[in-house]
Amino acid sequence: MAANENERFDQFAAVLTTELLERTRKNMELLAPDQQPCSMLPFIQTPSFVEFYQDLVRVGILPVVLSRRPVRTIVGDVDWAREGREYLLTVLDDRSNAVFTAWEYAWDSLWDERKVGQDSGGAGGGTKQKKGFFSALFSRKRPEKADSGHAGGAEGGVMAGLHIMLTELAEKRGFLPLFHEDVRILKALPRLKPGRVAQAWKEIVQYHHQEFYLPEPEQAKPGVTSDCLQKWHYNLPDKIGEFLVLKAAVDLEHVNKPFIGKYIRQSARTQEEAEKGMPYLSLYWKAMRNPAPVAERHTL
Known part of the structure; x- marks a missing residue:
């Protein structure tokens, strides 16, 4: 990319990140009860998950979203610093837009365990996931003899999926373990x-x-x-x-x-x-x- 194209992409990435995080955060806050529950609640209604979710999306989901070619073509000639959000909202109003498709792809590709090196839509152009980002985020210990291809949470050539890691996190953070099909909720959240x-x-x-x-x-x-x-x-x-x-x-x-x-x-x-x-x-x-x-x- 030329310098001005890189700058425009960075502005687009910032606008998209803000919109997706704000929209999903507001939805979860609206679903959260105000009174004290009599038992643990689902992840989406628990403040400790909402806080964690923001970091998870930033370091795990959005790099995949921003790496997808159909998403990158949205950048175009828009002045993202001045009128980016208004334009983005028109894009998101199309139910089959590239952003939602990439968002769903990201959750699907990271939800289950997979072999290290398996394509998960690795990002380019400055949006590549950092090695070990799941290890740091979930405070998981990495294997002592992990080879250079291992990402965070990898054991014996297999990377644990988000479902397993979020379920492990549930007890520490005080929310109910997730059902495997709960990925559908996380995939649909920005559409709401x-x-x-x-x-x-x-x-x-x-x-x-x-x-x-x-x-x-x-x-x-x-x-x-x-x-x-x-x-x-x-x-x-x-x-x-x-x-x-x-x-x-x-x-x-x-x-x-x-x-x-x-x-x-x-x-x-x-x-x-x-x-x-x-x-x-x-x-x-x-x-x-x-x-x-x-x-x-x-x-x-």
């Missing part, structure tokens, strides 16, 4: 606009108020909270709706163990199907305490 998550939660809170807090009992609308949760559960990307239901279980009064138990039963034909389709919500429901019985009032 934070405004949509905020809209969903605002609506859930409004319906919760209509059901439980209207001044006159006859004004209450039984069942609308569950209906609203169901709506967003199935209209948001994979697992995001489940995380909102879990957030409601932590933050909203009356969304207690019986409420969640009924919600789970109504959302699946069998308990086995429910636990498979809503694994994190099912785990949290089992940890919830039953509400204290309310004493009946007797009038003379």
